[in-house]
Amino acid sequence: MNDRFAAIAAGARERRDASRSSGRPRIALCLDTSSRARGGEATLAALREAVAARGLDVEIATTGSWGFCWLEPTVSVRSAAGSRTVLYHSLTPDRVEEFLRAVIVEAGEFPELALGVVEGPATDRIGLLRDHPFMRGQVRRLMANCGRIDPASIDDALANRAYEGFVTALDMEPAAIIELMLESGLGGRGGGGFPAGRKWDFLRNATADPRYLVCNADEGDPGAWVNRILMEGDPHLIVEGMLIAALATHAVEGYVYIRHEYPLAIERMNEAVRQARERGLLGEDILGSGKTFDLVVFTGAGSYVCGEETGLINSIDGYRGMPRIRPPFPAQAGLWNLPTNVNNVETYANAPLILREGAAWWSSVSDDDAKGTKMFTFSGAVNQSGCVEIPFGLSVRELLERYGGGVPGGVPLKGYQPGGPLSGILPAAEADLPLTLAPFRERGMFLGSGGIVFFDETASVVDLCTYFLGFAEDESCGRCTTCFQGTQRAVEILRRIASGGGRETDLDKLGDLIQTMIWSNCLHGQFAPTTVKLALREFRSEFETLIREKRDPTRSLPGMIAYEITNPTAPALAGAAAVCPTAAIVADGAGHAIVDELCIRCDACREVAPEAIAIRDRFA
Amino acid sequence: MAAEPTTRELRALVAGYEFDRGHLLPALIAIQERYGYVSRRAMEALARQLGTTPALVYGAVSFYADFRTEPPPRREIVWCSGPACRLRGGDRIREALQHTLGLPLDGQSADGACGFRLGQCNGTCSEAPQVWLDGEVVGGLTVAAAVALAREVMEDGAS
Incomplete structure (x- = not known):
């Protein structure tokens, strides 16, 4: 063990133990982006104010996410004795007073909002957190520190084993590190699943210097926020992962490319890099080893194709973020045309665990072909929108039922999208597929980076296709005609179908486009039509009903419906007329009428007067 | 919102940035953080600093959704x-x-x-x-x- 590191880690543990044995209780509020969106900052302010007003002797800290995103703000309370910690949820400012009275003043607990006991024995009223239905079956390795540590404190990270894997790697030859990575079977977590060890080996064998590492934290897939959870919850894990990769590849500088939509992740990563530098874990002569490596946190500016590794490289280089034509591959000519390795956040984050615990331990978590654990977020038609870490192999349906809490309102599931706007959609009948790489690959799609979007029977598949193709059109870099014109043409056809103007030949036209777009340079154009391709296969009748019968079974497409007043004298219609953005509801004799030409089908009126307004088929 | 920054102010703001060091995006972000948008004058000042053309700078500005070329709304x-x-x-x-x-x-x-x-x-x-x-x-x-x-x-x- 490296002496300098031993001293640094011992210091951090001492400070942690001092806080623990101080006799002061500790309240730790999750304040990630999801918590902020749910009023976390107001809760923190209320906590601070109440603690000050009552003169309570309490340590107040903030943490990253436990994954209970739909129940934020979550708060853990450690007892004054330091031996018992309980996690609570949904702490709104109006509950802070009674909460503090229970957990601090009376040194008791608050079962009403309890999720579980993090540390210490269960009681009659509060079970162990690990037995909570949302936690059962999860294997928290990458997320081991998320929610538990203050992500702005390197001491907290060090006291929880940060950088131990890197210190292990310091005593190893680059080839041995890569051997270990290969042995673990770690595949790239950005969606491709390419063995990380092999990618590192390409860079190790590069012939030019200096060489670079890039961490792809662009996480542009709407509905995916696993990387955000890690960066906001345990940023040092990513710094450490990149340090290990640097040792294995002789890279001297790394870039963490984070999308600008993640300001808190940017702040956390910057803080982590600054602190790591301060402790001698980044920079020159790291821990006295003679090794040099430093990190730059680089902010994106709003471009989905910058998540494609060569687009990202162009973006850092200072050009439009257009994906390059390959070869050469980044390992030969990446940043500034020098050898570069690009991995996803979650890929780098696994390296410290492999180095610290060994490849056998790391890969033994399941017998699936894809090794290790994977983080998933889920949204859309779910009761619980959150983040989990599980071994590969759980079925999509189990993820939905066990962690997503099922579909709201008992509406049947219609389908799901496994991994981003390019990955395609599958019907509910395919929800028994295991969450791993092979079954999706076999279907011409991919599992993606971990964001699963569920949709129920009320959703129109044609609308989803229009949305995802429209997204791909917006984000096309403009290099390939097949992509920028292909997406545009597909959206035109889809819009036509969705508004009652579909033609018998349209489905064949879409088929032609899908074939043509395969010839695009990068994955963006190649996979942009996947949603349409699968929708035509799995949900073809929905297109046909729209084209042949001019009818939308979901009655959700604005071009296929009309609004009508069913009870012209209902008093609620005055409110409906007032809310209508286009003044389409007008006085008509003693009652009200809708001017169809003005109506934009936004549904605001029906929200206000559901008893007096109905939707009908426009072409009936 | 302040009046459009002068060329002198803009040159001072971008003085530390260099081309081929991955500085184009950080410089544009710094300009937008400071003034709320990236004006034509800012693009010219930055191009001069980086030793490139305003067209290349504008190419990047127009590529990324986050950059504004007029002052932000209230x-x-x-x-x-x-x-x-x-x-x-x-x-x-x-x-x-x-x-x-x-x-x-x-x-x-x-x-x-x-x-x-x-x-x-x-x-x-x-x-x-x-x-x-x-x-x-x-x-x-x-x-x-x-x-x-x-x-x-x-x-x-x-x-």
């Missing part, structure tokens, strides 16, 4: 375009907001009072459908609530 509604929002009526909310504000997506009123912008999912999907009003999440929206919000913003921005 109030702004950013509409989340993500799938969770879409599945809960997000597109109807967009339609209603556009008509209430009288603005297309990524448009702003001529007097700079209010703007309407497309935003990308940041994974706060439990709040769907949502918008960000001046950076703050307004979640769990109904269409009617979105219309009320837009009217309030227009009144506020006008005064």
Whole structure:
């Protein structure tokens, strides 16, 4: 063990133990982006104010996410004795007073909002957190520190084993590190699943210097926020992962490319890099080893194709973020045309665990072909929108039922999208597929980076296709005609179908486009039509009903419906007329009428007067 | 919003940036953070500093959705375009907001009072459908609530 590191880690543990044995209780509020969106900052302010007003002797800290995103703000309370910690949820400012009275003043607990006991024995009223239905079956390795540590404190990270894997790697030859990575079977977590060890080996064998590492934290897939959870919850894990990769590849500088939509992740990563530098874990002569490596946190500016590794490289280089034509591959000519390795956040984050615990331990978590654990977020038609870490192999349906809490309102599931706007959609009948790489690959799609979007029977598949193709059109870099014109043409056809103007030949036209777009340079154009391709296969009748019968079974497409007043004298219609953005509801004799030409089908009126307004088929 | 920065101010702000060091985006972000937008004059000053052409700088500015080329509005509604929002009526909310504000997506009123912008999912999907009003999440929206919000913003921005 490296002496300098031993001293640094011992210091951090001492400070942690001092806080623990101080006799002061500790309240730790999750304040990630999801918590902020749910009023976390107001809760923190209320906590601070109440603690000050009552003169309570309490340590107040903030943490990253436990994954209970739909129940934020979550708060853990450690007892004054330091031996018992309980996690609570949904702490709104109006509950802070009674909460503090229970957990601090009376040194008791608050079962009403309890999720579980993090540390210490269960009681009659509060079970162990690990037995909570949302936690059962999860294997928290990458997320081991998320929610538990203050992500702005390197001491907290060090006291929880940060950088131990890197210190292990310091005593190893680059080839041995890569051997270990290969042995673990770690595949790239950005969606491709390419063995990380092999990618590192390409860079190790590069012939030019200096060489670079890039961490792809662009996480542009709407509905995916696993990387955000890690960066906001345990940023040092990513710094450490990149340090290990640097040792294995002789890279001297790394870039963490984070999308600008993640300001808190940017702040956390910057803080982590600054602190790591301060402790001698980044920079020159790291821990006295003679090794040099430093990190730059680089902010994106709003471009989905910058998540494609060569687009990202162009973006850092200072050009439009257009994906390059390959070869050469980044390992030969990446940043500034020098050898570069690009991995996803979650890929780098696994390296410290492999180095610290060994490849056998790391890969033994399941017998699936894809090794290790994977983080998933889920949204859309779910009761619980959150983040989990599980071994590969759980079925999509189990993820939905066990962690997503099922579909709201008992509406049947219609389908799901496994991994981003390019990955395609599958019907509910395919929800028994295991969450791993092979079954999706076999279907011409991919599992993606971990964001699963569920949709129920009320959703129109044609609308989803229009949305995802429209997204791909917006984000096309403009290099390939097949992509920028292909997406545009597909959206035109889809819009036509969705508004009652579909033609018998349209489905064949879409088929032609899908074939043509395969010839695009990068994955963006190649996979942009996947949603349409699968929708035509799995949900073809929905297109046909729209084209042949001019009818939308979901009655959700604005071009296929009309609004009508069913009870012209209902008093609620005055409110409906007032809310209508286009003044389409007008006085008509003693009652009200809708001017169809003005109506934009936004549904605001029906929200206000559901008893007096109905939707009908426009072409009936 | 301050008057358009002078060339001298702009040159001072970008003085530390170099080409071929990955500085174009950081410099543009710094300019926008400081002045709220990247003016033509700023692009010229930056091009000179980096030893490149204004066309290359403009190429980047126009490529990335986050850069503005005119001063930002006083109030702004950013509409989340993500799938969770879409599945809960997000597109109807967009339609209603556009008509209430009288603005297309990524448009702003001529007097700079209010703007309407497309935003990308940041994974706060439990709040769907949502918008960000001046950076703050307004979640769990109904269409009617979105219309009320837009009217309030227009009144506020006008005064």
